[in-house]
Amino acid sequence: MAGPVTMHSVAKAAGVSPMTVSNTFKYPERVQEETRRRVCEVAAELGYIPNHAAGNLASGQSRVIGAVIPSIKNSSFYKYVRGMQDAAAQGGYELVLQIADTKRHEMAAIRTFIGLRVAGLTLVGNEHEDQAADLLRKTGVPVVEAWVHGDPLDMAVGYSSAAATRAMVDHLVAAGRQHIGFVGYAGDVAGRYTERLPAFEQRMREYGLEPHLCHLADEADGFGAGSKALDALCRMGASIDAVLCPTDIVAAGVLFECGRRGWKVPERLAVAGWGDYEIASEISPQLTTIQPNAYEMGHSAIEMVIARSSGLSVQMRTRDTGFGVVERASTRLAPIGVD
Structure with a gap:
């Protein structure tokens, strides 16, 4: 069996210096495009994989960023992860992802990443075990809490669910x-969900409208939560003419139930979702929804980690990436006389 392919092996085959090979993988912006392409082609032919651990020991700085997310079930997190991946690649870093759907699992992921001496961490939300928060403060590792907009352990990036x-x-x-x-969702759910109900009730009161037509669903029900929610809201006695859902999945479930009842959307019922998942633009009628700018959030989170780990000052500890209301057919009545 042949021995391991080294940086010097690639440099010799590509006709460049070992430093050029190193920069190609660590700082690609420092290498001319033609040279970088030749080095990558040779590395692929030889089966060369950069030794990140060795580079960390030599430079004293990790080129790996750890990211913890609670789920990969929806496209908002997909866009968020893509934003992180692109920003990491642009900065010459590698992104390592772990899924942690409980605080205990998040704690284990944080310990693993700190043990690997990552350059920084991104987390979703600001609800952590006390032990996890204490560990992050003591180690001083750069950390960005995403999908939130204030009071961070270190740095935060996101938007206001209440404002949305x-x-x-x-x-x-x-x-x-x-x-x-x-x-909404019942049980022990993240703050990005729990802050929505008070905001809803407040706004409805400001309009002089009934603020208590509310149902808390089981997050695990998925599409099924939509039909259960519509049943519950209708039993409250009011003639519901619109529903605001916690995700596009639940909103799609409401649309399915409207189809079973023979209700036209939006004529009989307007339906609004949250997240701008892929299903929102593919279902019929297309869903009006909250767009959280997830890609920009992920990209910004990594930019902030890289800046801090590189010794640069981060001017704002909290970055607001905003949101948008995307109006589609599920809430938009056609003008009179238009089919």
Whole structure:
């Protein structure tokens, strides 16, 4: 069996210096495009994989960033991860991802990444075990909490779910809806969900509308949560004419239930989702939804980690990536006389 392929092997075969090979993988922006392409081609032919651990020992700085996310079930996290991947690659870093759907699993992931001496960490949300928060403070590893917009352990990037809730209520009221139902999640869920209900109730009161047409669903029900929510809201006695859902998955479930009941959307019921998942633009009618700018959030999170790990000052500890209300057919009535 042949011995391991080294940086010097690649350099000799490509006709460049070992430093050029090193820069090709660590700092690609420092290498001319033609040279970089030749080095990558030779490395691929020889089966060369850069030794990140050796580079870390030599430079004293890791080129690996750890990311912890609670799920990969929805496209918001997919876009978020893609944003992180692109920003890491642009900065010459590698992104290593772990899924942790509980605080205990998140704690284990944090310990693993700190043990690997990563350059920094990105987490989703700001609810952690006390032990995890204490460990992060003591180690001083750069950490960005994403999908939140304030009070970070170190740095944060995200948007206000409360502001987004108010914006969607504004949209529905402007569309002529008066009896708006709210669907949230029950149980121990993240703050990005729990802060929505108070914002909904406040905005409805400001409009002089009934603020208590609310149902808390089981997060595990997926599409099925939509039909259960619509049943519950209808039993409250009001003539519901709009529903604001916690995700596009639940909103799609409401659309399915409307189809079973023979209700036209949006004529009988306007339906709004959250997240701008792929299904939102593919289902019929297309879903009006909150777009969280997930790609920009992920990209910004990695930029902040790289800046801090490189010794640069981060001017703002909290970065607001904003959101958008994407209006589609599920809340938009066609003009009179238009089919």
